[in-house]
Amino acid sequence: MNETSAALEVRNIHKRFGGLEVLRGIDLRAGSGDVITLIGSSGSGKSTLLRCINLLEPPNEGEIIFDGESLALRRARDGTLVAADQQQITRLRAGVGFVFQNFNLWPHMTILENVIEAPRQVLGYSRDRAIADAESLLEKVGLADKRDGYPAFLSGGQQQRAAIARTLAMHPRVILFDEPTSALDPELVTEVLAVIRDLAEEGRTMLIVTHEMRFARDVSTQVVFLHEGRIEEQGPPSKVFESPESPRCREFLASHL
Amino acid sequence: MPELQGFGAQLAAGAWVTTQVAVYAMAVAVVLGLLGALAKEAPVAPLRWLANLYTGMVRGLPELLVILLVYFGSARLLTTAAGWFGHNGYVELSAFAAGVVALAFNYGAYLTEVFRGALHTIPRGHVEAGLALGLGRRRIFRRIVLPQVWRVALPAVGNIFMSLLKDTALVSVIGIEDLMRETALAVGYTKEPFTFYLAAALIYLGLTAVATLVIHTLERHTSHGMRTLSS
Numbered sequence: 001m002n003e004t005s006a007a008l009e010v011r012n013i014h015k016r017f018g019g020l021e022v023l024r025g026i027d028l029r030a031g032s033g034d035v036i037t038l039i040g041s042s043g044s045g046k047s048t049l050l051r052c053i054n055l056l057e058p059p060n061e062g063e064i065i066f067d068g069e070s071l072a073l074r075r076a077r078d079g080t081l082v083a084a085d086q087q088q089i090t091r092l093r094a095g096v097g098f099v100f101q102n103f104n105l106w107p108h109m110t111i112l113e114n115v116i117e118a119p120r121q122v123l124g125y126s127r128d129r130a131i132a133d134a135e136s137l138l139e140k141v142g143l144a145d146k147r148d149g150y151p152a153f154l155s156g157g158q159q160q161r162a163a164i165a166r167t168l169a170m171h172p173r174v175i176l177f178d179e180p181t182s183a184l185d186p187e188l189v190t191e192v193l194a195v196i197r198d199l200a201e202e203g204r205t206m207l208i209v210t211h212e213m214r215f216a217r218d219v220s221t222q223v224v225f226l227h228e229g230r231i232e233e234q235g236p237p238s239k240v241f242e243s244p245e246s247p248r249c250r251e252f253l254a255s256h257l
Numbered sequence: 258m259p260e261l262q263g264f265g266a267q268l269a270a271g272a273w274v275t276t277q278v279a280v281y282a283m284a285v286a287v288v289l290g291l292l293g294a295l296a297k298e299a300p301v302a303p304l305r306w307l308a309n310l311y312t313g314m315v316r317g318l319p320e321l322l323v324i325l326l327v328y329f330g331s332a333r334l335l336t337t338a339a340g341w342f343g344h345n346g347y348v349e350l351s352a353f354a355a356g357v358v359a360l361a362f363n364y365g366a367y368l369t370e371v372f373r374g375a376l377h378t379i380p381r382g383h384v385e386a387g388l389a390l391g392l393g394r395r396r397i398f399r400r401i402v403l404p405q406v407w408r409v410a411l412p413a414v415g416n417i418f419m420s421l422l423k424d425t426a427l428v429s430v431i432g433i434e435d436l437m438r439e440t441a442l443a444v445g446y447t448k449e450p451f452t453f454y455l456a457a458a459l460i461y462l463g464l465t466a467v468a469t470l471v472i473h474t475l476e477r478h479t480s481h482g483m484r485t486l487s488s
Contacts, residue, residue, distance in 0.1 A: 056385050096389035102328035104386035107482050108404050117400065152480030163386075170390060 006065070007032045007205045008174045012051055013062035015045070015229075022048045024229035025058070030174060033203045037216040037237075040226035041252060046209040047101075049226070050176045053207070054096050055089060058082050066092045067173060067177065094122050097172035101179040103163040105151040109232075111138065112147040115166045121171065130169070137165040141195050157188030161195055177208040213256050217241050225249045226256070261456060268423035268453075271439030272460050278356055278435060279422045279464075285361035286421070287414070290368025297373050308369065315366035321427050323341035328352070328431045352375040356435075364421050368414065375410040376402070408479035415472035419465055436460060 001122050009029040015022045022045045030036055038046040052162055053064060055071075058080035064071040071092060074084040083089035105114050113136065116130035125133070138144050141161040151159055153253060160180055167175060177196065181189040193215050200219040202204065208212075216237065223240040225233040225248075226227035233240055233249040259267070296308035315323065332349035339348045351360065379402055387397035429438035440457040444450045 054389055056389060090391045090393070093389055098386075098389035100382060100386060100389075102380075102382055104380070104382035106383055106386070106401050106405075108408065108479075109482070118387075118392055121396055121400075122391040152482055152484040166386075166390070 006030065007034075007067065008207075009065040010049075011063040011065070013049060013064075014060045015048055015052055015057065016060050022229050023052065026062075026226075026229075026231060028224065028231070030205050032173075032205055034221045035204075035206045035208065036202045036222045036224060037076070037220045038207065038209045038224050038226060039211070039216060039252070040232075041257075042050070044226040045229045046226050047178050048208060050098075050178050050209055053176060054098055056098070064092075066096060094118075094170055097167035097170060097175040099148050099160070099164055099167055099175065099177045099180050101124060101182050102152065103156075103159040103183070104152070105159055105163055105166070107151050110141065110148050110150055110237070111154070111165075113159055114151070114162065115169045118166070119169045121129045134165070134169055137168050138162070140168075140198075141165045142191070155188060156184045157191045160184065160192045164192075164195055164199075169229045171191050174207070175204045177210070178205065179209050179211065181210070181212060197208060213241075213257070225252065227252075259453070261443075262384055262447055263450075264439075264447070264453070267439045267443060268436065268456060268460060271434060271436035272464065273436055274353075275422075275425045275436040276464060278353070278360065278425045278428060278433065279418070280468060281357045282360035282364065282425070283418050283421055285357065286364035286368050286417075289361060289365025290372050292368030293365060294372035294376055297369065298376060312366045312369050315363055320363050320424060321430065323363050324356065324431060327362060328355040331355055331358065352428075352432045355431060356425075356433045359422060360421060360428065363424075364417060367417050371410050371413045371417065373470040374413075375406040378409050381406050404479070408476075408483070409478060411472070411476050415469075415476070417470065419468060422465060422468055423461065 006029045011027050013023050013026040026045075026049055028036070028049075038049065040046050045094070048057055052059040052062070055064075060080055061079070064073075069088070072084040072088055076082045105111075106117075109117070110167065112131065112134055115134035116127070117126075119125045119130045119133060120127065135144065135147065138147055141164055143158060143161055143165065146154060146158060146162070154162065162182075164180075169228065180196065181192050184192060188253040189212070193212065196206075197215075197219055208216070208219075218237075220237045223233075223235065223237050224231055225240060225244070225246065227246075227248050233244050233246045240249065241253060244253065265424065269307070293308050293311060296304040299305055299308075318326075328350070335348040336346075340345075349355075383395055383401055383405070387401050388394075392400075425435055427440070428452040429435050432438075436457055440453050443453045447453065
């Protein structure tokens with residue numbers, strides 16, 4: 001990883017909710033092709049960090065650099081940092097996919113309509129091109145036969161795979177996964193992890209917040225352990241899982257493996 | 258069918274006016290209701306105050322009084338405003354326009370509450386999913402929030418329309434020649450109140466039956482993808 005190859009980098013991210021400091025200065029960089037998993041107990045700030053990257057949550061401090069471009073931020077009245085340039089944040093959000101814990105598919109649209117909405121609107125694709133794209137993506141996540149179905153009639157695992165297809169339809173350079181399997185029944189977790197695993201093998205750049213430790217060990221190029229808003233341990237999975245330096249990380253892994 | 262003594266065409270014309278008042282008033286009320294709901298949810302405090310003042314006022318006043326206030330108040334307001342632009346003399350809304358505005362003003366307040374309730378049923382994640390894909394706020398509102406608000410609100414909106422349709426009878430007091438007024442005129446000429454009030458009742462029932470049918474069709478068309486007890 002050299003200075004120029006970072007696809008995404010954050011520096012000194014701080015986030016407060018009222019008096020509670022959830023993130024206390026996070027620095028993280030993802031080189032092209034990196035798969036970084038973020039682990040840690042609940043409340044450690046993993047999800048908040050992910051949400052700060054594309055400004056779903058405005059941080060209180062910090063810098064976000066995507067594709068070599070530092071995001072212009074300005075301070076809002078409540079002290080948080082919000083996007084100063086609407087076009088730039090749209091570019092970042094279009095280029096950084098986000099997969100939610102509860103899928104957040106739009107229930108009044110079919111699966112196909114869910115997938116083509118953003119490419120048509122944001123990337124300016126024609127309907128035909130967006131549909132062709134969507135069909136091959138739905139094929140890829142194993143949902144070709146559900147294209148005209150509505151989200152409410154799909155299982156959780158199918159909904160999450162559809163949500164991943166919707167994200168992929170934007171051809172993102174980086175994908176953020178926020179606990180993609182935490183809302184799923186145990187027997188549905190595997191099918192979703194298999195899709196994410198395929199994406200990792202394609203060499204996509206991804207940041208994944210997860211509680212699936214075995215999965216994290218298998219797919220990650222780097223594992224980051226967060227504790228109370230700070231990075232406590234970081235390194236390749238072999239190091240973090242087998243010989244962690246931090247006692248807290250050891251404790252956490254002991255109770256989660 | 259009772260003998261209408263040649264007043265049938267007049268009643269039909271009245272029914273047509275009633276329909277028009279109801280449909281126009283509803284269209285304006287839906288716009289007012291959406292604006293009111295958005296204002297109540299706005300981060301800007303004065304907008305919220307304004308919306309609360311609006312719904313509070315309508316809730317606290319008899320509808321008939323609001324109709325009279327709008328009719329006479331709007332004439333004053335318009336005359337004054339026209340004065341600023343150099344026009345001297347009396348300006349007023351037509352009775353029809355005043356009736357539509359007054360009913361819309363009333364029902365917009367009820368719809369404000371209905372739409373606000375519907376807005377609260379849309380999970381924040383649906384908006385976040387749009388933002389995360391790079392969609393703009395307007396686009397998200399129009400394509401993701403509004404269609405869902407609409408289908409959640411539709412049954413209540415349908416009820417409100419029925420109630421509005423019946424309340425059009427109130428606008429006859431400002432001289433609109435709606436079904437109620439035409440009926441009253443016919444009663445005055447023929448001295449046969451029961452016959453004509455019965456005829457009017459049947460026509461109102463006919464109108465509400467058509468409205469019910471339209472509302473049901475709309476509900477069927479917007480409920481796709483919803484998993485409900487009945488589907």
